[in-house]
Amino acid sequence: MMASLVDLGHEAWIVDPAESPLVESLGERPPELCWLALHGKEGEDGTVQRLLDLLGLRYTGTAAFDCEIAFDKVLAKDALARAGVPTPRWVVVEGWALRDLGAGAALGEVVGRVGLPCVVKPSRSGSALGVGFVDRAADLPQAVMAALSYSGAAVVEAKVEGRELAAGLAGETLEALPLVEITPKSGAYDYAARYTAGATEYFCPARVDDGTAATVSQLARRVAEALGLRDLTRVDLIVDDRDRPWVLEVNVSPGMTETSLVPMAAQAAGMALTDLCDVILRAALARP
Amino acid sequence: MAEFSIDRFVDRYAERTAGMSASEVRALFAVASRPEVVSLAGGMPFVERLPAQDVMEVAAEVMRDARGTALQYGGGQGQLALRERLTMLMAEEGVDADPDDVVVTTGAQQALDLLGKIFIDPGDTVAVEAPSYVGALTAFAAYQPRFLTLETDEDGMIVEQLEQAIVRGERPTFVYTVPNFGNPAGVTMSRDRREHLVRLCRESGIPIVEDNPYGLLRFDGEPLRCLRSLDPHNVIYLGTVSKTFSPGVRVGWVLADPSVVQRIVLAKEAADLCGSNLTMLITERWFSGEERWRAALADLVATYRSRRDAMLSAIDEHFPEAATWTRPEGGFYVWVSLPEWFDTTAMLAAAVERRVAYVPGSAFYPDDRGRDRMRLAFCYPTEERITEGIARLGSLLADEEQLYRSLSGS
Secondary structure (H helix, E strand, C coil): CHHHHHHCCCCCCCCCCCCCCHHHHHHHCCCCEECCCCCCHHHHCCHHHHHHHHHCCEECCCCHHHHHHHHCHHHHHHHHHHCCCCCCCEEEEEHHHHHHCCHHHHHHHHHHHHCCCEEEEECCCCCCCCCEEECCHHHHHHHHHHHHHHCCEEEEEECCCEEEEEEEEECCCCEECCCEEEEECCCCCCHHHHHCCCCEEEECCCCCCHHHHHHHHHHHHHHHHHHCCCCEEEEEEEEECCCCEEEEEEECCCCCCCCCHHHHHHHHCCCCHHHHHHHHHHHHHCCC | CCCCCCCCCCCCCCHHHCCCCCCHHHHHHHHHCCCCCEECCCCCCCHHHCCHHHHHHHHHHHHHHCHHHHCCCCCCCCCHHHHHHHHHHHHCCCCCCCHHHEEEEEHHHHHHHHHHHHHCCCCCEEEEEECCCHHHHHHHHCCCCEEEEEEEECCEECHHHHHHHHHCCCCCCEEEECCCCCCCCCCCCCHHHHHHHHHHHHHHCCCEEEECCCCCCECCCCCCCCHHHHCCCCEEEEEECCCCCCHHHCEEEEECCHHHHHHHHHHHHHHHCCCCHHHHHHHHHHHHCHHHHHHHHHHHHHHHHHHHHHHHHHHHHHCCCCCEECCCCECCEEEEECCCCCCHHHHHHHHHHCCEECEEHHHHCCCCCCCCEEEEECCCCCHHHHHHHHHHHHHHHHHHHHHHHHHHCC
16 A cells, blocks of 8 residues: 555655554654554544544544444444445344343343344444354353453344445545455354455455346445445445345445455456555545 | 455465464454553563573673584584483483483474474374363364363363273374473373373373473472373473573473484474574573572572462452362463353453453363363563452453343343
């Protein structure tokens, strides 16, 4: 990415908050624009964005408030449903309600509402950490506990069977990139499947017909509009066996190495990494 | 955290890498290394305790007196002078050894890999304790064995289980054990079990791999005889200076019969030609000063002892009734067992959030077990930090119990 920015004729340097305090580094050499390449909680939940707002610095990607909503599955699910975006049935289980309000007694309701099998996810966590798959009602308490270890609330969601797709959107008008299909060999796209070499197969373009692909891309753009996403984003979906797409979650800071999903999708559309960077940069710079 | 990538070599990797999967725990440990987190996770020796001046002098002496050798390649078996010193160290624990039967390896960890390389064919059976040292499991796993797990209790490996397995027709390629203050369980194999294991394996023609990194770190109780001294011909013995001196010098060793030694040397030469002459000579020089190394070791033992005491008394105070734990007589680790509904892998995220870290138990089993266990290391943090960390962990365990009761309606 650095190389791409330099290729495009920009002066670019790396500021790593793990190496030195961010505010100090930015103060020493204030940039015209911050290219956000941070993954995980603080990079994606609006924390860094809010700080840059405070410092009066422009940045690539989604604004702080919208990041906060997109990153928090409890908020994002609601926002999607309100915008009429199809997303699997879900129920929210709050940690403090369990501890202090005796909400555990209502756990039976959760299965009744969502059905089995279901997926339990921490509300605020990336990389599928703390995600559990539940086939039997008896296993729900442990899966909820695992998710609550990562976050104050858990989303229990109906498990939709089908093809997992990632829809990348890039640029000022958030053009849809070709869809990537994700096929984990173990059946579950969990942490190990994401980060273990060879555990998952990817197909780009995805093995769906043109009509479905168009519907999915259109839906991804509706998601971006509903959540106020900007510049570069990835929407994760499942297309069920009746070709209906369901939106699972969004990623406001998708990976940008040559072998990450979005750059691969761009490449399938004839767009090199440098071209993709240019499009994102122009989108960010177009804002006042 | 890295984003996931499409791997263009996905169809090219060897089958033996299939078991090498990324774990959630690794991602969490990146956070756990922050200074505000009390890490009871890593088993790092407290090398800061070594007398700095002495260490610097030893390193300087080596460069002054033996620079030519120190900066050069060496033989695959390792410096003879060092092997002689190592036999002296083994004698401390009653192990009689000839320097010719010793191969110096890059830590005992390399010895585990080389033993896997020369003994294990895909599908062979290797008998291990459950729980077992995770580094041994991963070293052996690359050679694609099937693991036969033998349960442990407060007296170490339950040898009767091996006996039953042999009756069933099992013939493991070897049995791997850490008999003194094992990692992770902190338990020591009793005298009776040692004698039983040695007799059983000799009669069945099954070699024993005895890994003894912690033997000289005994805080109380009487030392027990090493398996190697009970049966020199059937026991392959592994040692290291990582805990008695420094893991940074990467000096470990194998003591075995000449036929095994020969194969280990060839395998080592294929892996890395030879160990580091520089650190071998530093190690040799360190252990040549009798007073120096004994004083430093006694100091380390005293430090670890008081840290163990701090950990055990904090656990006594802060852990819930449903938990049980080992009380090690030496080494680095306390092993905690929790009610079966606990998932210590998932709970690690909440622990790190509360600024304390441990190693989830499942890492130490080759199968799916251990989710209700955790390993706590007392070797590195100060007593104050240990007490604080255990208090944080205790309050987390209490909250988890409350949460579980609410969820399960009990």
